[in-house]
Amino acid sequence: MFRHLPSAALLVVLLLGSLPALAGSGSGSVRVEPSEVQIGVCYSGQRLSVRATTPSPRKIVMRLTSADEPLTLKKKGKKYGLIWRNMGDVHFTAVPTVYLLRSSCSLDQIAAPETLERMKLGYDGVRRQCLRGSDDAPPELFAELVKLKQKDHLFDWQAGGIQIQPADAGRQEAVGEFLLPAKAPVGDYTVDVFAFQGGKGELIGTANVRLRRGAAVSAITDLAANHGLLYGCLAVAVAVLAGLSTGLVFGR
Secondary structure: OOOOOOHHHHHHHHHHHHHHHHHOOOOOEEEEEOOEEEEOOOOOOEEEEEEEEEEOOOEEEEEEEOOEEEEEEEEEEEEOOOEEEEEEEEEEEEEEOOEEEEEOOOHHHOOOHHHHHHOOOOHHHHHHHHHOOOOOOOOHHHHHHHHHHHHOOOEEEEEOOEEEEEOOOOEEEEEEEEEEOOOOOOEEEEEEEEEEEOOEEEEEEEEEEEEEEOHHHHHHHHHHHHOHHHHHHHHHHHHHHHHHHHHHHHHO
């Protein structure tokens, strides 16, 4: 159908045909470094640097999350007011293993609570998705879940952790940092960047981070999973050698 069109007209047609895809790709760009993290023997977490180019002026929120999964926890209580014991299971339907949030200012200065909740920015939005369809997880237990996650640094929320500086052509660059905790499981993580103006926000870009085991950790994991007896013998041997070495060093 384009056989008789001049080259300039053909170029215009192709550009017009690509406009819907460009409009759906967001109004900014997001970069994460590093985008792939390997877990080594001495791994203790990894700092991630996030850079986003957005229209100016905007207030920025950055969110790092993992895939949602169901979670079952034991509910503790006192029997006869004296003895602590398990009082049953509590089921949450969709809990992110990791939920880290950074914002250029306090969230109550960015948008209304219902807007933030709908966009799952802040713990209120997370609570809503965790309790959806769950009949045995009362809302007050979600606060205990957050405390449990915060203890392992899997949930974290910091206001004012983003630096904004001017860029070219009426745009700005937002720079933030996340600490991917040591207890974060292997898998894929998503970094979403939102830009707000006048209480209204939009997702301006997304980047992915992959966390995987290094060669040494993969070998140890495979040994523990598939060759339990050999793994146990090697663990005992290493412990004995470490004890003898410590005795020799401090003995002298």
